[in-house]
Amino acid sequence: xxxxxxxxxxxxxxxxxxxxxxxESAPDVVCLQELxxxxxKFPLQAITDAGYNAIWYGQKSxxxxxxxxxxxxxxxxxxxxxxxxxxxxxxxxxxxxxGMVIGCLYLPNGNPAPGxxxxxxxxxxxxxxxxxxKLLKKDIPVxxxxxxxxxxxxxxxxxxxxxxxxxxxxxxxxxxxKKLVAKGWTDALRKLYPDEKIYTFWxxxxxxxxxxxxxxxxxxxxxxxxxxxxxxxxxxxxxxxWEKTSDHAPVWIEVKDx
DNA sequence: ATGCCGTGGAAACCACGA
Numbered sequence: 001x002x003x004x005x006x007x008x009x010x011x012x013x014x015x016x017x018x019x020x021x022x023x024e025s026a027p028d029v030v031c032l033q034e035l036x037x038x039x040x041k042f043p044l045q046a047i048t049d050a051g052y053n054a055i056w057y058g059q060k061s062x063x064x065x066x067x068x069x070x071x072x073x074x075x076x077x078x079x080x081x082x083x084x085x086x087x088x089x090x091x092x093x094x095x096x097x098x099g100m101v102i103g104c105l106y107l108p109n110g111n112p113a114p115g116x117x118x119x120x121x122x123x124x125x126x127x128x129x130x131x132x133x134k135l136l137k138k139d140i141p142v143x144x145x146x147x148x149x150x151x152x153x154x155x156x157x158x159x160x161x162x163x164x165x166x167x168x169x170x171x172x173x174x175x176x177x178k179k180l181v182a183k184g185w186t187d188a189l190r191k192l193y194p195d196e197k198i199y200t201f202w203x204x205x206x207x208x209x210x211x212x213x214x215x216x217x218x219x220x221x222x223x224x225x226x227x228x229x230x231x232x233x234x235x236x237x238x239x240x241x242w243e244k245t246s247d248h249a250p251v252w253i254e255v256k257d258x
Numbered sequence: 259a260t261g262c263c264g265t266g267g268a269a270a271c272c273a274c275g276a
Contacts, residue, residue, distance in 0.1 A: 009265065009275080010264085010265050010266070012265095012266090013264085013265060013266080014265095034265090034275085036265060036266060037266090060266085060267080061265090061266055061274085062266085062273085062274070062275090109275060109276060110276090111274095111275080111276065149276070151276095162259080163276090166276070167276080168276060201276075203261090203262095203263080203276075204261090204262090204263040205259095205263045205264090206259075206262065206263090215276080217276080244264095246264095247263085247264080247275085247276080
């Protein structure tokens with residue numbers, strides 16, 4: 001089963017690119033972030049016509065997450081991250097699909113840092129870490145994936161020195177990611193390619209993609225149930241070169257069915 | 259490298275992103 005994550009940066013503006021990628025890459029499950037569309041403006045018809053069921057958690061202008069599944073039922077298990085009833089951002093949605101739980105997340109960016117937005121990022125991280133422990137305790141196969149807005153290590157940036165004053169690479173952000181993973185998760189792409197440079201995002205400006213000046217911020221965290229089930233993974237880099245594309249590229253893994 | 263580009267929504271510019 002192929003599972004992908006893709007920060008589309010506007011699901012409606014990105015629809016031609018999204019549909020082309022769905023057709024060419026044919027993932028079984030897709031987690032989308034940054035829909036930038038209210039609940040009623042999700043392009044359900046086009047997604048359905050492409051062969052996918054969908055659940056989504058929209059929001060006007062910003063954020064927004066969705067889970068798509070091809071020919072499989074989606075049982076929604078949660079929308080919104082627990083731990084702060086005043087947090088109304090659409091940044092988390094979760095579903096049971098084909099015997100596993102898949103959490104789709106869009107972690108706050110946190111810039112400018114320091115400041116209230118950075119505080120929100122760290123608070124969100126804490127809530128995610130606490131909740132992730134509860135997921136692991138259920139002892140069922142779980143995947144947490146999406147845009148974590150964290151560059152985990154220097155290996156994950158072409159030019160780490162460019163990011164030292166950025167919330168994505170602040171020590172607090174990296175520590176938070178480390179603490180989350182330490183709860184018992186496996187960073188799937190890093191496990192598959194321990195020594196490679198892997199990027200999932202390239203800025204729109206400064207010709208970043210042509211220079212391959214990228215960062216790795218879209219991740220797959222797997223529960224131990226996948227230790228012997230993870231067979232492949234990668235980044236669909238070519239999508240980043242298409243017309244009217246997102247600044248992120250889709251990332252995917254392939255897991256064996258039990 | 260201080261958003262240089264891109265998206266969405268409101269207003270003919272602004273907020274936000276990473």
